[in-house]
Amino acid sequence: GAGVSQSPSNKVTEKGKDVELRCDPISGHTALYWYRQSLGQGLEFLIYFQGNSAPDKSGLPSDRFSAERTGGSVSTLTIQRTQQEDSAVYLCASSPTGQETQYFGPGTRLLVL
């Protein structure tokens, strides 16, 4: 079946602009995660959605970052007033119930000029 998909695959934006990144999880997966990976670095947790529960936003680095998940499926990560330090690969993952294997999408490579 289809895996996790993300769009766009690459995004170049100017400092100060807002960006939206999209994640389509595997159908039926209730858990969805966003991570950030800077060049040559590990994966930094951003936000976690599980079913209809309130999301765990504890990893969001600032109030410029927000995410929503509509209808328990597609998720959008929004970064407002982008800064150069926001440049990274943003990875989305999903898992069936939240306590099993996470399947990663291909990521969105964000470059803020």
Added chain:
Amino acid sequence: GENVEQHPSTLSVQEGDSAVIKCTYSDSASNYFPWYKQELGKRPQLIIDIRSNVGEKKDQRIAVTLNKTAKHFSLHITETQPEDSAVYFCAADTGRRALTFGSGTRLQVQP
């Protein structure tokens, strides 16, 4: 919250040798420990995982061991091949939130 430390940061071995990567975790409630392989420019992919009720798990040339008392777990790759070259990440999951990842190990297998 959970903290995962991973060593070494880089590892170079000769083809055919074994490679061992070690991780420690801080939260004794962690009960799921996956390992991911990430090739350059690609997404992380699960290669093996272990749960806290098991001490060791093997899958062909890959094995993972878990010591709950010491709160550490290790990845063992035997008979390494050039295609094993990648960055490997360990992670720990308490089941209450997302995975906490180690900082990664860049494995280079020299032919």
